[in-house]
Amino acid sequence: MGYKVAIVGATGNVGREMLNILEERGFPADEVVALASRRSQGTEVSYGDKTLKVRPLEQYDFSDTDICLMSAGGNVSKEWSPKIGKQGCVVIDNSSAFRYDPDVPLIVPEVNADAVAGFAKKNIIANPNCSTAQMLVALKPLHDHATIKRVVVSTYQSVSGAGKEGMDELFTQTRAVFVADPVESKKFTKRIAFNVIPHIDVFMEDGTTKEEWKMVAETKKMLDPKIKVTATCVRVPVFIGHSEAINLEFEKPISADEAREILREAPGCLVIDKREDGGYITPIESAGEDATYISRIREDSTLDNGLNLWVVSDNLRKGAALNAVQIAELLVERNLISPRQKAA
Template identity: 65%
Template sequence: MGYRVAVVGATGAVGREMMKTLAEREFPIDDMAALASERSVGSKVSFGEDEDIKVQNLAAFDFKGTDLVFSSPGAKVSAEFSPQAAKKGAVVIDNTSHFRMDPDVPLVVPEVNAEALAGYAKRNIVANPNCSTIQMVVALKPLHELARIKRVVVATYQSTSGSGKDAMDELFTQTRGIYVNEPVRPEQFTKQIAFNVIPHIDSFMDDGFTKEEWKMMVETKKILDPAIKLTATCVRVPVFIGHAEAINIEFENPISPEEAREALSAQEGITVIDHRASEGYVTPAECAGEDPVYVSRIRSDPTVDNGLSIWVVSDNLRKGAALNAVQIGETLARDYL
């Protein structure tokens, strides 16, 4: 049995990755609709190796009869069209921030809290978490089960693709321009991104944190455990694809690096590469196009009782967006639809 599927935001970086992932994982599809804004109508997007699909106008599309919608058009657009699709009977897997903290909308990472999908029918919407949250909670899950996490301090190193294609283009243009002595003109970012790092992702809030940092705090509580205390510093780095995170964890109970390594290695979706030698760890350049969350640099923190530090890397377009959404769709198809 196949499903009628629509991808909203099909011409964007995440939308294209969703269509690629659906094809690669052979999701059972009888009919595929690629939807975007009116300016993209008539263009084509790839679905698998041998098929191109014409883009249709999202504003004119009738969702009646559609089973699943994978949505990544931006929060404002999703706020309007995801409920419309849900009212027509489709189950919407929404990749934007708009619905994540809605108490009636499950916020799901299948390896971590697939059981939350049982509540999908309240709104017919399931939220895909923030990309930096996804890879972190996949790594935290087995450690939390082993020794109970009290507090997390995380610093992120987030690639430009997290801000979309125009942001990636700006990194490329600035890098090339610096070599030929052209002036740097930031447009997508607040400061120069080439050969620089920017400790500012999303808007600032009244307490001094950015909204990206706030997302990591509140989403972790909703997905994993409301008792976990978490503080984040989110940084944009001059990398095209792949987010990295330096995570320091304080536990309620003792945990050794060896126990942590064993628990992480047994967790679905994680690949541990942790050799205390040159090249014995994973960097963003090596994770691009890959499905797993990679964990390296597992070591004790001697400055606190029951402390541990780890390095976590993942493709933010893949596991941080498209793959996680498709895995949600696969779980819904297997257990609920």
Template identity: 70%
Template sequence: MGYKVAVVGATGNVGREMLNILEELEFPVDEMHAVASRKSKGVEVSWGDRTIKCEDIELFDFSTVDLVLMSAGGDASRAWSEKIGKAGPIVIDNSSAFRMDPDVPLIVPEVNPDAIKLATKKNIIANPNCSTAQLVVALKPLHDAAKIKRAVVSTYQSVSGAGKAGMDELWNQTKAIYGLGDAKPKKFPKQIAFNVIPFIGSFRDDGYTDEEAKMWDETHKMIDPAIKLTVTCV
């Protein structure tokens, strides 16, 4: 028996990839719904060998599905995830909105699968920042064996984390450097083509960025708050 699944944010890059991965994994789906904002109602997205039309999040009846994958950004998650959870389905939230909520488990299956027991409080499961997810998979067995005291971490992240605007800027600047256009930055503070920028997100009062803070906060929640982390995100 399969599940009734809704992907919220189905027209975005991540939402479309979620649909692709569910198909590749042959995840048992009886019904698949693509859900997005009203402006995307009727937009077609691929699901397996067919296309499905996006439904309006304002009108969709979430009580009719078992599982909701949220990938519409933090603002949308804060506005909708708890409402959806109260309607009955389990929400797997891909944003940062609920990661540090004490009533929401933050889970990487290879690291802390038992935390799923907490999901019944709000019917929400959070997944961590992409860099944290990779980090904790490496740290957990080491910590179990020897207790990690400190970790120094540097990440070199793709522009796709900034969405379509970030990817377009990299593409356009790459062309411009070869004489085919304007390389002036718009999305990023400096030229990103053939370059690295040593911060992601917004700077905090302590000199770290919020992207860097996510990595230690989420690692502490999933593994051990006693681990000291020094993080640089590029």
């Protein structure tokens, strides 16, 4: 007997990707339901060779649904995830609404799979920020080997991290530049076409942005509370794929060759690291792929035990949709939930 799965936010970039990945990976679902706000009612979305009609979230009864993949933003999640959880359906939430709640596990399966068992307190599991997820897939095996003391990360984040509106703005502005039309900024604070913007999410009192704060808080919650993290998060004119330049300081010695071998064996990692023209990954090659790619692995001579890495991943997949589906697979593999829609 298979599971009944609901996707909330099924018409968005991540929701559509969740539907694709559920089908691609053969998730054991007997029924998949597409949900969104009332204004999207009747919109059609694809699930494998099937077409699903979107239903309104407000009118849906979750009492016979096993898993809800939630990708409709923080405000919707804050309102609906606790209600859905109380109906016995496990919510895997892609927003930041519950990531820092001590009663809600924050999970990247390659990093802290065992923490998933704590979901039963609220029937909610949080998906981390897309930039944190790919970073920790690369950092976890290195931390296990040599213990990371400090992380300095600069991100180069694609516009799809800001949703369809972000992608549309890059396209529209780029076209406007070429035809000499006025360039209008609606989604981003400054022009994104042929530019970079060192500002993602809102500013906080200490001068960091919320995106940078998320990377710090989530790394401490999922990997190790003792790790020191500092981040600079930058939006770049790329459609899909986040890139990160990461500098690491370790407690124990670790060479670039050792790191390369460790990462080659690590789950979810793919090392592409040839010291030659083109012997590294860029965001365009990561689009549509599941792996977290690691290139430019080299020692930092300014530290006793330092390494530099270049990490790239498709933010809509590993940063969001794939990670959520992997969490659902974890629940099934560990027999933490059972199908209930046919119990009557």
